[in-house]
Structure formats: structure tokens, C-alpha cells
Amino acid sequence: MEVEEHYEEGGQPVEAGAGPGEQTEAHAQDTAVGDGATAAGWYTTFVFPCQPQPIYRATQEYANNSASCPNSNFLKGVKWSPDGACLLTASDDNWLRLYDLPQDVATAPVLQYPDLLPPEEQQGQQEQGQAAGGGGGTCSGSGAAADNLVPALRMHAGETVYDYCWYSRMSALDPVSCCLASTARGHPIQLWDACSGEPRASYRGYNDADEPTAAYSLAFSPDGGRLLGGYNRSIYVFDVTRPGRDYKRIVTHKRKNPESITGIVSCLAWSPGGDVFAAGTYTGGLGVYDGRTYELLLLLSGTKGGLTQLLFSADGNYLYTGARQDPHMLCWDVRHTYAALYSMERPTGHTNQRVQFDIEPAxxxxxxxxCDGCVLAYDLSSGQQVDRAQVAGDTVNGVGLHPTLGLMATASAISTLGQAGVLAK
Structure with a gap:
């Protein structure tokens, strides 16, 4: 696939069009180390259609069953760090795993595996490999393929992981900023050190009966000062510098009040400017809130399933939503509309999984x-599908684009195993 690199003179963004959902500002990677300075001034533009080529993978890492995962293990998405230095995954065995991006990524050879093919083709190649005296997979044409992506850190969340996210100002140049947050069933929000894998702090939420309760979704503010936690009919705002029980509660649903969103807050997203944030619920409620006063600004409706992901465009004018049991992703203009501009179809109408999507830096x-093992690409100026590539033999529930390089990471379930991979675009 062709990749174009755009340079921003003096750190000023390059105009990138003005269609619906298309950014008018290019995304400059922020590698702040405490003073808010930006070091990167370029981004990568992907050209579709293309055929992604696999260069790294981790499968056996997720193959070992444990008492917490007796039947099978599967991944719950994959996320690049804000500076692109590493990847983060969560899986059904209650472990968070951090992978450093290999230094030889620019020269890494292309790998070939049966698990990147549909199930029937996997079985055929495995039988051929066994008949030839080799393993099922091949690595550059030789023998069984072993994992060439090994986690640098493993962090045990204790119980089922509901959500996880990187600290928004994370930079490998500043160890203090290298951290991430996770929330798990029956546990407070945990802040982890991404250098040592040890807990740094915890943020505890309580319900109306003054009982500790777990958050279902997380989101750091762009400046890194606040951490949002999604709870049942509430959003809690934590000051990152003040761990513990200190938080501000935003009630998202009140009885006999139609201007509210009902149910568990399942996903959260800040606009890049930090002036507004969006919250979605498992009942399909979607609201946009003022990031300073926490007042509800906009109530949107039209989603059929429970919302699982929200993502703003780089200019903050458009909001993209995805839901479970719903084959449509929607694009909203949050400035002056109550109806979706257009929808983008994907094969997720019959699954309760969180299926991730991502927007390229440009x-x-x-x-x-x-659910068909494919990665789909859409042109945001029109909402039209421009590419479809088979990358796995089972559901691809995680996909993330590198903030500056032409790389895409995917997470999928292969039979009873999980698979994490990095694909060169």
C-alpha cells in the first residue's frame, strides 16, 4: 500500500479538506514531557485500497488457559500508546499486556500464517504442513511460525477487564508520563506504571448506598489532568493528581427527565480540544457534555444497539459511534445537527463484542x-467503503493505526486462541 508522509512547517497543520468527517487540521503527534511542547511535526496518510502484510504476531501468549479462563481466551482490543512506542492489550484471562514496538520494524520481513486465512483454508494448510513434516504455520517459508512479538510487561487486573486506556500525555521520553489506567469487575480504577508494571494509584467510586463500585469505561482528558469513569447512570470525574475517593459526580439520568441518557455509561471520548466530551450507554443513549461545566449540551438518538466506542475527529466537529448488535457506525456533526450525517456498515449486527475502529492521523x-475476519476502510468525506482486507480467520475486535508510521495493529480470536498482530500498510 502507498503511504504518503506530510510535513507540517513550524508545527502548523496542513489543510486536509472540509468534507463531512474529514479533518481540517492534521494530527501532529504530541510527545510532551511536561512542558507541553510538541516534538513531532508530520503525519502519515494511507492510500486505499491496499493489502496489509503481517510482520509481527503474538498468538501462543494467549493460548495458556488458567482458572480464570478455563474454556478459551480471547483479546479485548488493542491500543497504541499516544507516542506510538508500544501496544497495549487486554484479554479474557484478566491480564493486561504491554508490547514494545521492535526497533527493526522498518526492515522486518513479511510473515505468513494459516491463522490469517479463513478457517477452512487454515485447516487445509495445517494438514499440508503436517503431511510435509512441518508445523501448521510458516515463517518466510520455513517451519512452524513462532511468536515474534513478546510482551515487555504483564499486569494482572484481578477480575474481568471492563476497559483500559493510555495516559493521554504519555511519552517514552518522560518516564513519569508512562502510565495507563484500567478498570475491572469488583475493583477500583487502577493506574499502572508502564515502565515497571506496578500499580501507581487507584481511584475509587461509590454508589448511592456508599458501596464501592467498578467503572465500566474510562477516558483521560487531552491535558491529562482529569480521568472520566463511566458508571451506572453516572460519570465520575477524578483529578489524576488526587487518587482515592475524591471525585465529582455527573448524574446522566434522572427520573422523569427526558433530557438524559439512561443505563450504564459504556464508552467515553474527549474532543481533542478538551472543551466537550461524549458519553454513550448500553441502552443506546448518546450525549455530548461541556468539558468545563459538565452540562448536557446535545442529546443524540438513532443508534440501534448498545454503544461500545466513541471517537471525535481531530477538529472536534464530528463524532463517530459504534455499537454492539448494530451493523451501522454513525457520523454526527456535533455543531448543528441532531441527526446522523451518514452511516458506515460493518458485519457486527449479531455480536455483543466491542469491535474497535480507528481514524488515521491524517x-x-x-x-x-x-466478525468476518476482515478490516474495512471508509472514506470519511463520503462514508463510502474503499477497502476490505482479510487479516484473520475469526472476528477482528481490535484495530489501531500507528500515530506516525504506516502500521496497523489488530486483535482477533482464532478458534480458542487470541491473536495480536502488527500489519505493515
């Missing part, structure tokens, strides 16, 4: 996984 395309 803002022109959106990519998403699906």
Missing part, C-alpha cells in the same frame, strides 16, 4: 474490524 479514512 483524518481521511476510518478503519474497523468485523
Amino acid at each position: 483524518g481521511r479514512h476510518l478503519v474497523t474490524g468485523g
Whole structure:
């Protein structure tokens, strides 16, 4: 696939069009180390259609069953760090795993595996490999393929992981900023050190009966000062510098009040400017809130399933939503409309999984996984599908585009195993 690199003179963004969902500002990677300075001034533009080529994978890492995962293990998405230095995954065995991006990524050879093919083709190649005296997979044409992506850190969340996210100002140049947050069933929000894998702090939420309760979704503010936690009919705002029980509660649903969103707050997203944030619920409620006063600004409706992901465009004018049991991703203009501009179809109408999507740094395309093992790409200026590539033999529930390089990471379930991979675009 062709990749174009755009340079921003003096750190000023390059104009990138003005269609619906298309960014008018290019995304400059922020590698702040405490003073808010930006070091990167370029981004990568993807050109579709293309055929992604696998260069790294981790499968056996997720193959070992444990008491917490007796039947099978599967991944719950994959997320790049804000500076692109590492990847983060969560899986059904209650472990968070951090992978450093290998230094030889620019020269890494292309790998070939049966698990990147549909199930029937996997079985055929495995039988051929066994008949030839080799393993089922091949690595550059030789023997069984072993994992060439090994986690640098493993962090045990204790119980089922509901959500996880990187600290928004994370930079490998500043160890203090290298941290991430996770929330798990029956546990407070945990802040982890991404250098040592040890807990740094915890943020505890309580319900109306003054009982500790777990958050279902998380989101750091762009400046890194606040951490949002989604709870049942509430959003809690934590000051990152003040761990513990200190928080501000935003009630998202009140009885006999139609201007509210009902149910568990399942996903959260800040606009890049930090002036507003969006919250979605498992009942399909979607609201946009003022990031300073926490007042509800906009109530949107039209989603059929429970919302699982929200994502703003780089200019903050457009909001993209995805839901479970719903084959449509929607694009909303949050400035002056109560109806979706257009929808993008994906094969997720019969699954309760969280299926991730991501927007390229240049803002022109959106990519998403699906239940057919494919990654789909859409042109955000029109909402039209521009590419479809088979990357796995089972549901691709995680997809993430590198903030500056032409790389895409995917997470999928292969039979009873999980698979994490990095694909060169």
C-alpha cells in the first residue's frame, strides 16, 4: 500500500479538506514531557485500497488457559500508546499486556500464517504442513511460525477487564508520563506504571448506598489532568493528581427527565480540544457534555444497539459511534445537527463484542474490524467503503493505526486462541 508522509512547517497543520468527517487540521503527534511542547511535526496518510502484510504476531501468549479462563481466551482490543512506542492489550484471562514496538520494524520481513486465512483454508494448510513434516504455520517459508512479538510487561487486573486506556500525555521520553489506567469487575480504577508494571494509584467510586463500585469505561482528558469513569447512570470525574475517593459526580439520568441518557455509561471520548466530551450507554443513549461545566449540551438518538466506542475527529466537529448488535457506525456533526450525517456498515449486527475502529492521523479514512475476519476502510468525506482486507480467520475486535508510521495493529480470536498482530500498510 502507498503511504504518503506530510510535513507540517513550524508545527502548523496542513489543510486536509472540509468534507463531512474529514479533518481540517492534521494530527501532529504530541510527545510532551511536561512542558507541553510538541516534538513531532508530520503525519502519515494511507492510500486505499491496499493489502496489509503481517510482520509481527503474538498468538501462543494467549493460548495458556488458567482458572480464570478455563474454556478459551480471547483479546479485548488493542491500543497504541499516544507516542506510538508500544501496544497495549487486554484479554479474557484478566491480564493486561504491554508490547514494545521492535526497533527493526522498518526492515522486518513479511510473515505468513494459516491463522490469517479463513478457517477452512487454515485447516487445509495445517494438514499440508503436517503431511510435509512441518508445523501448521510458516515463517518466510520455513517451519512452524513462532511468536515474534513478546510482551515487555504483564499486569494482572484481578477480575474481568471492563476497559483500559493510555495516559493521554504519555511519552517514552518522560518516564513519569508512562502510565495507563484500567478498570475491572469488583475493583477500583487502577493506574499502572508502564515502565515497571506496578500499580501507581487507584481511584475509587461509590454508589448511592456508599458501596464501592467498578467503572465500566474510562477516558483521560487531552491535558491529562482529569480521568472520566463511566458508571451506572453516572460519570465520575477524578483529578489524576488526587487518587482515592475524591471525585465529582455527573448524574446522566434522572427520573422523569427526558433530557438524559439512561443505563450504564459504556464508552467515553474527549474532543481533542478538551472543551466537550461524549458519553454513550448500553441502552443506546448518546450525549455530548461541556468539558468545563459538565452540562448536557446535545442529546443524540438513532443508534440501534448498545454503544461500545466513541471517537471525535481531530477538529472536534464530528463524532463517530459504534455499537454492539448494530451493523451501522454513525457520523454526527456535533455543531448543528441532531441527526446522523451518514452511516458506515460493518458485519457486527449479531455480536455483543466491542469491535474497535480507528481514524488515521491524517483524518481521511476510518478503519474497523468485523466478525468476518476482515478490516474495512471508509472514506470519511463520503462514508463510502474503499477497502476490505482479510487479516484473520475469526472476528477482528481490535484495530489501531500507528500515530506516525504506516502500521496497523489488530486483535482477533482464532478458534480458542487470541491473536495480536502488527500489519505493515
